[in-house]
Amino acid sequence: MVKRRVHVAAAAMISADQKQVLIARRPSNVDHGGLWEFPGGKLAPYETGLEGLKRELHEELGVEISCAQPLIRVHHEYPDKHILLDVWQVHAFSGEPFGREGQAVRWVPMNELANYPFPAANLPILRAVMLPTEYLITAEETDEARFDARLERALKEDNIRLVQLRAKELDHNAFVARALRALALCRHYGARLLLNAAPALLDDVDADGIQLTSERLMQLERRPIAENKWLSASTHNTAQLKQAAMLGCDFVTLSPLRTTPSHPDVPPMGWHDFQQLVERAGMPVFALGGMTRFDANHARAVGAQGIASIRDFWK
């Protein structure tokens, strides 16, 4: 049997204070009835994703969208169909959303989304909604006070909310000491901290998660940390992206987009190849390699969550 291919446009509508997202409950008599979803529906023939999104949100919620940005595209195999969920983040709209088709509609704080049952295809979307567009990777530092000052500047002035502590130059004890201070700073500013280290390091430092090197990624057979921690991995190709999906990574970095001074010999993949890899990744992907925050909109337009960078945030 040839499966039906269904292209669906859906919206993550964000409240004005950026803290809540709108979800709706599917009526009990339809596909995935009783589960929660992001409002939206199937595209009509010849409709683009954004046109379909605008029509569906008018029909289902009575709102008119004025500003939307691509968030994530998820391909998912259901037993009876292949579905493409084309999800947009909606920042501005007019009208007060209500369930025009009788469905329940609710604004939910981001950190409570996990309490609502969604269809199986939605897991990557929930991750994408919770993640910011910028991912700071810390640089090498020889001076601990300067490390703290630079991290704090990025948290305070650049509003960074996701940080990877990368410090290959430190031994175990020095890494733990720096990580404990970085964690305290991140907590103070409401940011998440992932450690680029062996997963067991979470026993010493109760950070928010682990960033696997591509080498660690390829050696693992199963997810090495609990589901309530964030697992990310550094990837460079299809095989590594597949392995990340198999382990249940919550997101990844994909590099190098451009040539960088730190890796001058590695050929860059460029936006075209990057887009092809992201399309099938099935999880949020941060573009890495010569990125600055001015690349974030372009990264989003080709399907990425946003950009990861050392140099642009480490000042």
Ligand SMILES: Nc1nc2c([nH]c(=O)n2[C@@H]2O[C@H](COP(=O)(O)OP(=O)(O)OP(=O)(O)O)[C@@H](O)[C@H]2O)c(=O)[nH]1
């Ligand atoms: N809108 C929406 N659909 C989703 C989500 N997740 C998910 O698996 N789906 C699936 O994608 C398909 C979307 O169909 P839909 O029922 O919303 O389509 P529609 O609004 O055009 O309704 P209709 O075709 O009944 O008129 C369903 O099979 C649904 O279960 C989601 O978050 N939002």
Ligand SMILES: [Mg+2]
């Ligand atoms: Mg619908």
